[in-house]
Amino acid sequence: YNFTDCDFEKIRKKYQEVIYQALNKYMNGVKTTEFNNYIYCEDPPDCLAKIDLITFYPTHGCTTLAKEIFAIRTNATLTLQCPGYSGTQINNTQAKKKRKKRQVTTNKCREQVSHLMELWRRFSRISKQ
Amino acid sequence: HPEPVLQVRIINFNFETVQVTWSPRRYSGTNLTFVYNSDEASRPCCNYIVHESHTAGCLLEARKDEILCFSLGNGTDILFQKCEWISAYLKPSSPEDLSFRWHEDAVTVTCSDLPYKRLVYEIQYKSIFDTEWQSKEGETCNVTMQGLDSEKCYFFRARVKTLESSYGSDTYPSDWSKVTHQQRGELRGEACYTAVHGPAACLLGRVEW
Amino acid sequence: GESGYAQNGDFDDAELDDYPFSCYSQLEVDESQHLLTCTFDDPDVNSTNLEFEICGALLDVKCLTFNKMQEMYFIRTKKFLLIGDSEICVKLKGKKITCRKMNVVKIVKPEAPFDIRVIYREGANDFLVTFNTSHLQKKYVKELLHEVAYRQEKHENDWMHVNLSSTKLALLQRKLQPDAMYEIKVRSIPNHDYFEGFWSEWSPSFHFRTPEITGRMDP
Numbered sequence: 361y362n363f364t365d366c367d368f369e370k371i372r373k374k375y376q377e378v379i380y381q382a383l384n385k386y387m388n389g390v391k392t393t394e395f396n397n398y399i400y401c402e403d404p405p406d407c408l409a410k411i412d413l414i415t416f417y418p419t420h421g422c423t424t425l426a427k428e429i430f431a432i433r434t435n436a437t438l439t440l441q442c443p444g445y446s447g448t449q450i451n452n453t454q455a456k457k458k459r460k461k462r463q464v465t466t467n468k469c470r471e472q473v474s475h476l477m478e479l480w481r482r483f484s485r486i487s488k489q
Numbered sequence: 490h491p492e493p494v495l496q497v498r499i500i501n502f503n504f505e506t507v508q509v510t511w512s513p514r515r516y517s518g519t520n521l522t523f524v525y526n527s528d529e530a531s532r533p534c535c536n537y538i539v540h541e542s543h544t545a546g547c548l549l550e551a552r553k554d555e556i557l558c559f560s561l562g563n564g565t566d567i568l569f570q571k572c573e574w575i576s577a578y579l580k581p582s583s584p585e586d587l588s589f590r591w592h593e594d595a596v597t598v599t600c601s602d603l604p605y606k607r608l609v610y611e612i613q614y615k616s617i618f619d620t621e622w623q624s625k626e627g628e629t630c631n632v633t634m635q636g637l638d639s640e641k642c643y644f645f646r647a648r649v650k651t652l653e654s655s656y657g658s659d660t661y662p663s664d665w666s667k668v669t670h671q672q673r674g675e676l677r678g679e680a681c682y683t684a685v686h687g688p689a690a691c692l693l694g695r696v697e698w
Numbered sequence: 699g700e701s702g703y704a705q706n707g708d709f710d711d712a713e714l715d716d717y718p719f720s721c722y723s724q725l726e727v728d729e730s731q732h733l734l735t736c737t738f739d740d741p742d743v744n745s746t747n748l749e750f751e752i753c754g755a756l757l758d759v760k761c762l763t764f765n766k767m768q769e770m771y772f773i774r775t776k777k778f779l780l781i782g783d784s785e786i787c788v789k790l791k792g793k794k795i796t797c798r799k800m801n802v803v804k805i806v807k808p809e810a811p812f813d814i815r816v817i818y819r820e821g822a823n824d825f826l827v828t829f830n831t832s833h834l835q836k837k838y839v840k841e842l843l844h845e846v847a848y849r850q851e852k853h854e855n856d857w858m859h860v861n862l863s864s865t866k867l868a869l870l871q872r873k874l875q876p877d878a879m880y881e882i883k884v885r886s887i888p889n890h891d892y893f894e895g896f897w898s899e900w901s902p903s904f905h906f907r908t909p910e911i912t913g914r915m916d917p
Binding site: 375376380391392393396397398400477478480481482484485486 | 554555556558570571572573574576577605606607652654655656657658659
Binding site: 618623641 | 819821822823824860862863864866867868870
């Protein structure tokens with residue numbers, strides 16, 4: 361999906377007002393600067409593409425991010441503000457079970473969310489208004 | 490987390506200069522070398538900060554909102570390696586040339602905005618009767634404060650902070666601007682202090698529940 | 699945005715219009731729990747078999763049913779997504795009879811400010827008004843506009859109003875009557891472009907007397 365036609369300003373507001381708080385809650389006091397942050401994004405569409413990738417596509421060592429509250433909010437935001445974005449069909453009840461079962465947030469997942477936070481920050485710094 | 494071998498501190502001065510300083514816990518007395526990535530190439534530091542005749546930091550020219558990858562070694566081993574957005578350690582420059590526009594019981598303070606976004610411009614003010622500064626913030630350097638008394642002299646100062654959701658929690662607020670004294674638009678210099686006499690205060694009345 | 703529409707064919711339009719309702723949300727009322735409250739606009743509606751339900755923009759569930767307490771319907775939950783519209787419907791025996799599209803972040807009613815105090819500062823010839831708000835500690839609705847209202851007690855409807863975003867205000871002595879009893883109170887409204895909504899209730903009032911011309915003050 362090409363994120364060029366998204367409404368970046370509305371996405372930025374939703375990130376700043378409700379997604380950021382959920383990301384912060386997930387990290388539970390662990391700072392992103394405690395990890396190596398090497399994932400760069402050039403412009404808003406590039407940032408959203410990488411945010412979409414890390415949030416919704418499982419990686420080795422961290423397969424559960426898509427069920428987290430910040431991910432459900434990200435999905436709702438991209439579905440609302442990006443024309444044609446189909447979004448990830450999250451099975452609600454399964455999402456809750458996954459969140460309950462995942463008692464300990466793996467460090468690998470925290471590292472992934474650290475990358476996410478840095479990409480969202482970059483996105484908010486460079487989106488127009 | 491095990492105790493890091495090196496304590497490293499990064500400050501990004503207004504996206505103009507990045508200062509990386511280190512204080513070796515175990516390798517004191519060793520000249521550490523700083524190597525960083527720039528345009529896909531590894532480069533040694535060309536502007537070391539020296540302390541007690543040993544390298545203690547490196548000053549780099551910042552070019553844009555980018556990721557800095559660097560390492561510190563003692564010639565044989567790499568002791569520390571990190572990649573970070575330099576924005577995570579931003580210290581904006583402090584506001585200059587504040588201008589004041591008084592209208593009735595309000596004043597609008599303006600200054601030139603910095604060239605990058607998601608900042609918080611904080612203006613603090615107090616009269617000689619106030620024990621604490623009062624703050625008013627804005628997303629641009631155009632902040633209006635109401636309810637001021639035209640018969641009082643006020644102190645004003647300003648600084649710039651970063652929005653945590655856009656820069657993280659490891660940034661630094663700018664230094665405060667110098668303090669300005671104003672009364673309804675006239676610069677009062679030291680005259681602000683002549684009117685001082687101890688403010689008497691007493692809590693009044695009762696609350697109706 | 700808010701738009702109302704009826705959905706059930708068993709009622710003719712006139713009856714459906716008999717059930718207009720209004721709702722407001724209060725976010726993080728305790729810790730991370732939110733509160734959504736709805737009431738019928740007409741207090742005389744016979745609400746015995748009527749239920750409220752919200753669907754959409756919820757975490758983990760599709761819909762939630764309201765609890766009822768006298769004539770008020772409410773939900774206390776952490777499941778608001780806080781993004782996008784929900785649909786709030788009135789149901790009679792399981793059938794939707796009227797619905798409205800609402801966005802929980804656009805119908806926010808802040809908690810009332812509290813602890814309003816007035817300190818007379820003789821040297822400064824003013825009255826320092828301070829008050830508190832629970833919203834300073836919240837994660838979501840942090841930015842409010844406050845309205846301070848004050849009047850001389852003997853002038854029933856002669857309220858003066860001041861809008862401010864901070865929780866401290868100085869009233870100038872020269873703008874008040876000497877040796878007079880005053881009443882002062884404050885309320886709040888969301889002051890943001892993401893969270894919007896309505897005025898809170900007024901804080902409890904505070905009463906104070908201004909000093910006589912000589913400047914002596916007696917509480």
